[in-house]
Amino acid sequence: MRKTITAKQAAFLLPLFLLLAVFALYPIISSAIYSLFDYRTNDQQVAGLYTTGNFNAPLFSEDCGYINWFLEDDITLLSEADQTELRAAMEQVDALAKQYVTIGEVTKISAAEAKQITSQVAEIQATIQSVYERNDGVTFYNGWDKLNTIFREMDSCMINSNFTGLAAYGKLLSDTRFFHSLRSTAIFTVISVTFELIFGMALALIMNKAIKGIGGVRTTALIPWAIPTAVSALMWSYMYDGSSGIIAKIFTDIGLIASPELMLLSAGGAMTAAILADVWKTTPYMALLLLAGLQIIDKVLYESAKIDGAGPAKTFFKITLPLLKPSLLVALLFRTLDAFRVYDLIAVLTGGAQGTETLSIYAYKLMIAQNNYGYGSVVVLTMALCVGVIAFLFVKVLGAEIVKDD
Amino acid sequence: MKTKRLTKVTSAIIIAAFLAVMVFPFFWILITSFKPSSEIFGKDTAFNIIANNPTLINYKAVLDKGILNSVKNSFIVATVTTIYVVCVATLSAYILARVRFKGKGLVLGLILSVSMFPQMVVVGPIFNMFYKLNMLNSYFVTLAYSSITLPAAVWIMVAHFKRIPLSIEEAASIDGCSQWQTLWKVIFPIALPGVFTSAIMTFIAAWNEYLLTMTLNSDKQFQTVPVAINALRTQFSILWGEITAATVLVVIPTLIIVLLFQKQIVSGMTSGAVKE
Numbered sequence: 135m136r137k138t139i140t141a142k143q144a145a146f147l148l149p150l151f152l153l154l155a156v157f158a159l160y161p162i163i164s165s166a167i168y169s170l171f172d173y174r175t176n177d178q179q180v181a182g183l184y185t186t187g188n189f190n191a192p193l194f195s196e197d198c199g200y201i202n203w204f205l206e207d208d209i210t211l212l213s214e215a216d217q218t219e220l221r222a223a224m225e226q227v228d229a230l231a232k233q234y235v236t237i238g239e240v241t242k243i244s245a246a247e248a249k250q251i252t253s254q255v256a257e258i259q260a261t262i263q264s265v266y267e268r269n270d271g272v273t274f275y276n277g278w279d280k281l282n283t284i285f286r287e288m289d290s291c292m293i294n295s296n297f298t299g300l301a302a303y304g305k306l307l308s309d310t311r312f313f314h315s316l317r318s319t320a321i322f323t324v325i326s327v328t329f330e331l332i333f334g335m336a337l338a339l340i341m342n343k344a345i346k347g348i349g350g351v352r353t354t355a356l357i358p359w360a361i362p363t364a365v366s367a368l369m370w371s372y373m374y375d376g377s378s379g380i381i382a383k384i385f386t387d388i389g390l391i392a393s394p395e396l397m398l399l400s401a402g403g404a405m406t407a408a409i410l411a412d413v414w415k416t417t418p419y420m421a422l423l424l425l426a427g428l429q430i431i432d433k434v435l436y437e438s439a440k441i442d443g444a445g446p447a448k449t450f451f452k453i454t455l456p457l458l459k460p461s462l463l464v465a466l467l468f469r470t471l472d473a474f475r476v477y478d479l480i481a482v483l484t485g486g487a488q489g490t491e492t493l494s495i496y497a498y499k500l501m502i503a504q505n506n507y508g509y510g511s512v513v514v515l516t517m518a519l520c521v522g523v524i525a526f527l528f529v530k531v532l533g534a535e536i537v538k539d540d
Numbered sequence: 541m542k543t544k545r546l547t548k549v550t551s552a553i554i555i556a557a558f559l560a561v562m563v564f565p566f567f568w569i570l571i572t573s574f575k576p577s578s579e580i581f582g583k584d585t586a587f588n589i590i591a592n593n594p595t596l597i598n599y600k601a602v603l604d605k606g607i608l609n610s611v612k613n614s615f616i617v618a619t620v621t622t623i624y625v626v627c628v629a630t631l632s633a634y635i636l637a638r639v640r641f642k643g644k645g646l647v648l649g650l651i652l653s654v655s656m657f658p659q660m661v662v663v664g665p666i667f668n669m670f671y672k673l674n675m676l677n678s679y680f681v682t683l684a685y686s687s688i689t690l691p692a693a694v695w696i697m698v699a700h701f702k703r704i705p706l707s708i709e710e711a712a713s714i715d716g717c718s719q720w721q722t723l724w725k726v727i728f729p730i731a732l733p734g735v736f737t738s739a740i741m742t743f744i745a746a747w748n749e750y751l752l753t754m755t756l757n758s759d760k761q762f763q764t765v766p767v768a769i770n771a772l773r774t775q776f777s778i779l780w781g782e783i784t785a786a787t788v789l790v791v792i793p794t795l796i797i798v799l800l801f802q803k804q805i806v807s808g809m810t811s812g813a814v815k816e
Contacts, residue, residue, distance in 0.1 A: 155663065377583075378580050
C-alpha cells in the first residue's frame, strides 16, 4: 500500500468532499451558528443574524418626513401656543431626518448611538402626544393614532443585535416540552429496539437452521423494510383508525383497549401504535443483519459443542452469542440511532399528539412551522449530542467496531 | 428425535406467524382499495374481507389527482440521485480502499458521522439555502439527498473494493494503465456487483425520502410519492379508499425492485455491519 496520497488521488475524493461540505458540513455549522442567535424568520426584528445593531436609515428619514407631513395638516387646527410647541418638535424631526438622509442603506450602529436616537425619538413622541391629548375635542385630519403608527415603525428601524450566545441552551433546561419529547424519544427507542432485537434474533436463529423456503421468507421480510416509512405509517394509521381500522377493532375485541378511538387518541395507545408500526417495519432488517452474522459462524463449532454434550441454551450463550456480538452491536447501534431520530413515522401517524412528540418532531415544529430557527437549532444540536453519546457508548463501552481501517 | 420434531414445528409456526404479520397490512390495504367509500366507513361493512360491490373508482380518483406525476417525480429524483451518488462514491471509495494516507481515519469518521447525524440538523439550513438560491420546488432536491445517501454508498463500495486482490491492480499498473484507467477498466468491472448494490440502496433511500422533499418541495407539481400520498389526507376528510389505492400503486415499483434485486439489497444492508 502507498503511504502518501498524490494530488491526483486526492482529486478522486474531491467530489465527495464538495457534496459533504455543502450539504452536510455547511448545514451543521449553520445550525450551530443559528443556535447562538434569537433567529426567527417570521419576525422582521430578528429575521437575520445580527452581531451588531443595525439602523435602517432610509426608512427612518422617510418616516421623519411622514411625521412632519401629517403634522403640517393638523397644526392649523391648534392654538398659537400649541403650534409653537409642535413647530419646535417638527424642527427636531427635520434635524434628525437631515442627519440620516444621506445614509442610503441599512448601516451598523453602535449601542450608544442607537440609544441616543431612540431616546430622542421618544422625547419628540411624548411632546407630540401631549399636544394631541390636550386637544382631545378637535377633529384632526390625521390624528394621534396615525402618527403613533409611524412612531412604531420608526422603532423597528432600529434592529438590535440578536446574538444571545449560549443563553438558548440555558432556556432548554427549563423547557418542559423538550424534556417530555426527550422522554418520549427514549421510551420509543428503548421499547421498539428491544422488541426488534427479540423478534429479529428468534427469526434469524430459525432462518439460519432452515434451508428450505428461506428465500421466500427473506423476500417477504424485505418488503416492509423497502417501502417508504411515510407510506407504511399511513397504512398503519388506516388500520388504527377509530371507525374503520381493523387493528383498532381487533385490539378492542380482545380487550386491549376500551374503544377503537382510543388507539390513536389516548397516550398509551398512540405510543403503542407507533412502536408496533416501527417493530413491524424494522424487525426484518434486524433479522437479516443478525442472520448474516450467524452465517459466518463456523459450523464446526456447533458440531464439537454437540459432541461435548452442550444443550441448545448453553450452545447459544457460549458459542452463538459471543461470536455474534460484533454483528449484534452494529445492528443494535444502527437501529438505536434510527429509532432515536424517528420523524416520518410519528409525523404521519400522530403528528406528535398524545405524548408521542419526539425530539425530531419538536425540532421540526420549532423550525419549519414556527420559523424559530434559533431555538430549533438548539434542540436539534442537543439531539445530535445525544446521538453522539449513544454512538460513543456503543463504540467505546460496548466495543462495537464500525470503522474498520486496516 | 421427538424434541427435534417439536422444535421444527415450533419454528414453522413462528415463521408462518411472522409471514402473516408481515403480509397482512398489504393484504388489508389491497382489499380496501376495491371498496367504495360507503363500505369503508359503513359500520357493518368496514371489516368485510370481500367488498360487496367491488369498484375501481378509488384508482380512477387517484389517477385523476395526478398520482402518476408523483411517481414520475420520484423516478426522476431517485434516478438522478443514484447516478451522481454512484459516480462520486466509486471515485472516493476506490481511494479510501486502496491508498493509505494520513487523515484517512478522519475522512472515514467524517463519513460515518454524517450518516449518523440526525437529518433534522441539516433541514433548516438547507431550506434557507434553497430559499436564497431560489431552488425550492425543483428537482434540485436531489442534491440535498447526498447527505443521506452518499455515506452509505461509499461505505458499501469501500467494503467491495477491499475484496478485490491488489495483484490485479498491480498487473494493470505494470501494463501501463493510469490510476484513472485502472479504476474504470479493471477495478470497476470486477466491483460491479458492489457498485450495483450501492446503486440499489441509494435508489431505495432516495425513493423513500420524505422529510427533505416535504420541506423543500411544497408545490404539488414536484412532490414525490411519499409526500403526495400523505397529501391525500386532508384536514377535513380522510379518503381511505383513495389512499389505499395510491398505496397499492406505489408499492408495486418497490415490490418489483425487491423481487429482482433482493440479493444485492441484503448484501447492501449487511455490508459494514458484518465482518467476514
